Amino acid sequence: MQREVGTLPLAPALRARLAAAGFQTAQELLDTGPCGLSKEIGISREEALEALQVVRQECHGDAARTAGGSGATRKCTALELLEEEQAQGFIITFCSALDNILGGGVQLTKITEICGAPGVGKTQLCMQLAVDVQIPECFGGVAGEAVFIDTEGSFMVDRVVDIAAACVQHCHLIAEAQQEEDHRKALETFSLENILSHIYYFRCRDYTELLAQVYLLPEFLSEHSKVRLVVIDGIAFPFRHDFEDLSLRTRLLNGLAQQLIIIANDHKSAVVLTNQMTTRIGQSQSTLVPALGESWGHAATVRLIFHWDNSQRLATLYKSPSQKESTVAYHITSHGFRDVQPPAVTHSAEGTELNPRKRPRTEEEKQ
Amino acid sequence: MAAKKLRRAQLSQEMCERLRRYQITTCQEFLCLSLLELMKVTGQSYYEVQKLLCKVSRACAPRMQTAYEMKLRKSGNPSSAFLSTTLHSLDRILHGGVPCGSLTEITSPPGCGKTQFCIMLSVLATLPISMGGLDGAVIYIDTESAFSAERLIEMAAKRFPAYFDSDEKLLCMTRSIHLYRELTCCSVLKRIMSLEEEVISKKVKLIIIDSVASVVRKEFDTKLQGNLAERSNFLTRGASVLKYLAEEFSIPVILTNQITTSLSSGPGIRADLVSPADDLSLSEGSSVSGKRDSGCVTAALGNTWSHSVNTRLILQYHDLPTRQLLVAKSPVAPFSTFFYTIEKSGLVLQDRKDQTNLVWEGTNPALQPIRVRSSALKDTSHDAALPSTTGETSRNTSNL
Numbered sequence A: 001m002q003r004e005v006g007t008l009p010l011a012p013a014l015r016a017r018l019a020a021a022g023f024q025t026a027q028e029l030l031d032t033g034p035c036g037l038s039k040e041i042g043i044s045r046e047e048a049l050e051a052l053q054v055v056r057q058e059c060h061g062d063a064a065r066t067a068g069g070s071g072a073t074r075k076c077t078a079l080e081l082l083e084e085e086q087a088q089g090f091i092i093t094f095c096s097a098l099d100n101i102l103g104g105g106v107q108l109t110k111i112t113e114i115c116g117a118p119g120v121g122k123t124q125l126c127m128q129l130a131v132d133v134q135i136p137e138c139f140g141g142v143a144g145e146a147v148f149i150d151t152e153g154s155f156m157v158d159r160v161v162d163i164a165a166a167c168v169q170h171c172h173l174i175a176e177a178q179q180e181e182d183h184r185k186a187l188e189t190f191s192l193e194n195i196l197s198h199i200y201y202f203r204c205r206d207y208t209e210l211l212a213q214v215y216l217l218p219e220f221l222s223e224h225s226k227v228r229l230v231v232i233d234g235i236a237f238p239f240r241h242d243f244e245d246l247s248l249r250t251r252l253l254n255g256l257a258q259q260l261i262i263i264a265n266d267h268k269s270a271v272v273l274t275n276q277m278t279t280r281i282g283q284s285q286s287t288l289v290p291a292l293g294e295s296w297g298h299a300a301t302v303r304l305i306f307h308w309d310n311s312q313r314l315a316t317l318y319k320s321p322s323q324k325e326s327t328v329a330y331h332i333t334s335h336g337f338r339d340v341q342p343p344a345v346t347h348s349a350e351g352t353e354l355n356p357r358k359r360p361r362t363e364e365e366k367q
Numbered sequence B: 001m002a003a004k005k006l007r008r009a010q011l012s013q014e015m016c017e018r019l020r021r022y023q024i025t026t027c028q029e030f031l032c033l034s035l036l037e038l039m040k041v042t043g044q045s046y047y048e049v050q051k052l053l054c055k056v057s058r059a060c061a062p063r064m065q066t067a068y069e070m071k072l073r074k075s076g077n078p079s080s081a082f083l084s085t086t087l088h089s090l091d092r093i094l095h096g097g098v099p100c101g102s103l104t105e106i107t108s109p110p111g112c113g114k115t116q117f118c119i120m121l122s123v124l125a126t127l128p129i130s131m132g133g134l135d136g137a138v139i140y141i142d143t144e145s146a147f148s149a150e151r152l153i154e155m156a157a158k159r160f161p162a163y164f165d166s167d168e169k170l171l172c173m174t175r176s177i178h179l180y181r182e183l184t185c186c187s188v189l190k191r192i193m194s195l196e197e198e199v200i201s202k203k204v205k206l207i208i209i210d211s212v213a214s215v216v217r218k219e220f221d222t223k224l225q226g227n228l229a230e231r232s233n234f235l236t237r238g239a240s241v242l243k244y245l246a247e248e249f250s251i252p253v254i255l256t257n258q259i260t261t262s263l264s265s266g267p268g269i270r271a272d273l274v275s276p277a278d279d280l281s282l283s284e285g286s287s288v289s290g291k292r293d294s295g296c297v298t299a300a301l302g303n304t305w306s307h308s309v310n311t312r313l314i315l316q317y318h319d320l321p322t323r324q325l326l327v328a329k330s331p332v333a334p335f336s337t338f339f340y341t342i343e344k345s346g347l348v349l350q351d352r353k354d355q356t357n358l359v360w361e362g363t364n365p366a367l368q369p370i371r372v373r374s375s376a377l378k379d380t381s382h383d384a385a386l387p388s389t390t391g392e393t394s395r396n397t398s399n400l
Helices: A012-021 A026-041 A045-066 A078-087 A096-102 A122-132 A157-178 A181-189 A192-197 A207-223 A246-266 B013-021 B027-031 B035-042 B046-060 B067-076 B088-093 B114-126 B149-159 B167-175 B185-193 B195-202 B212-219 B227-249 B276-289 B302-308 B353-357 B380-385 B391-399
Strands: A111-116 A145-150 A199-203 A227-233 A270-275 A277-281 A286-290 A302-309 A312-319 A327-333 A336-339 B103-107 B137-142 B177-181 B204-210 B253-257 B259-262 B296-299 B311-319 B322-329 B336-343 B346-350
Touching: A012 A026, A026 A045, A096 A312, A096 A327, A096 A336, A111 A122, A111 A246, A122 A145, A122 A157, A122 A227, A122 A270, A122 A336, A145 A207, A157 A181, A157 A192, A157 A336, A157 B067, A192 A199, A192 B067, A199 B067, A207 A227, A207 A246, A207 B027, A207 B046, A227 A246, A246 A270, A277 B302, A286 A302, B013 B035, B027 B046, B035 B046, B088 B322, B088 B336, B088 B346, B103 B114, B103 B227, B114 B137, B114 B149, B114 B204, B114 B253, B114 B346, B137 B185, B137 B195, B149 B167, B149 B346, B167 B177, B185 B195, B185 B212, B185 B227, B195 B204, B195 B227, B204 B227, B212 B227, B212 B253, B227 B253, B227 B302
Parallel strands: A111 A270, A111 A302, A145 A199, A145 A227, A227 A270, B103 B253, B103 B311, B137 B177, B137 B204, B204 B253
Antiparallel strands: A277 A286, A302 A312, A312 A327, A327 A336, B259 B296, B311 B322, B322 B336, B336 B346
């Protein structure tokens, strides 16, 4: 209530007039009333009413915030946060080694960045995640939908069909092994057609379209409330050419990062970005570093770097608030993103309910 | 989309006038401003400005499609998704052939068959759909003046003798291949940007640029200050225009690239050499002195370019006259190798029985080592033993 007039989100011209007339706090405005306000500063009654409504909305928002209620900025204890985090699902990548180093998979409400050399598998992982986010809850997934924003044009529908078919097959095999009712019911809706219909694809040709799309995302996500994954494949590509003004680029990227953080939090979805590698020429050697500069490194919460070691693909967890740095190997097969060799099988009598995502591998499949 | 004027974004007239006074006329400029700047410029409150942002964004944002719609559209006309190369094993591994709607790059040392491959694909694109072609015209941008019309006719006549049985048909085919000779980076870029209208008017179904590397390497010396950034700029700009053309018209775009030597040990600066003869001597030197890791030959134009192309095919030497084709980068195909020779009818795949001895696993497509011809005149005895249908190779060896 004691908020200063200069901090209210009114039109600048109006703010200037209020300041000239001598108003200092929001309470004064509310006390004056629309008619008095319109006479004092010389605006129409409708404009005065509009301004007062904005002020009232702001002050109520403030009051709610200071009273500890729910609003745009939430306040909670670490215990509540812990309970939330533990109950939260992860989006698995089908490569159990990678899931392990990530602490379970790609986390919701966080931004994960994947950097890598060309051809190493970034887009493959994104397509895999767009399918995996739709796995029903009884199989250990989050049962969500996916938004895929493509700036490089590397999204291939045929490949997604292959990956989705393999995923459906995997779930069918688990259901057969475990024979539970809800598994069978979930499988009725988890079909190839449904998976493809729930991947929302946007092709952005330059950074203007990308900015526009991200501005429109909150509205889209409110309409499609089941979306749990937003993938931006190629955040570097539109920003790497035609940019003479590097400070504008930094500003736009920071703005994008902030909007994505808000989207991730408000809609409880994971945001996955892919970045390119660029050559940095040092004094004595040149190294490959993630593109877009140093300041962009702060945008993502979790950073994965994919690279080659001769002919083996490796994934390194480069930055994470809760897991330690480690490197694992992975494979890209015709079914999608996979481990290098099948994980060790634990044959126990009641082993079927240990991990609903895994099924005991029979001898024929250990290839 | 970026250059869209604000008045077409359905903003009110006075708002557009007001913004013009601050020199903001396009959607791009509007979206680049921060919220505070927008409030100052439009004179509106915070919530009003957010509504305006949504309005302008809606005018620029791309249309949404679900993956299912895309799949239906593709399966609706399957023949238009690929250009079959008539090399059956290659087509099978690439799920049909050279994909439409994306950039495919062919990299090789000199004399391996890039231009031959391009000429072959030009012929294939003009064939009717029933024969696996695209039934359309071809735009061929030639920067090295390597295109030979006589070779084109020879290849067409020998490869499809049943179809091209009359001179009339051959001439008809040549009329639908449009050749442009561009010799500088600037003119290549200008030509690419003007292609949109040509594609519509001439019903073009294939664009070939042979080769990107030769103009770029003539003009940009990456050892000089600032040239690396300018070169990346030019390449990404060209790549995005070509991607737009490829996707908009759903046609394949083929680019050829050269090789360079990347010095891996010591001061690891990527040395872009200008003359292919230099590359040859470097690899000669390393194999003679036994230090294999002092440098390896890879595709030119750097890392950024490797990101921009969607598919990369590498042609390299195996032993005369056999060459090898590697699928180094592809979103649908695993790493694979094929042997081929160049004959009168173009490229012909060989099914070699000793293929199983070679254990090939791919690596970083930007650093995939490429084998160059290591001996110039040594193998004359080898040559004589083989049937000389390959008029080209014997000519090449004698010239070197």
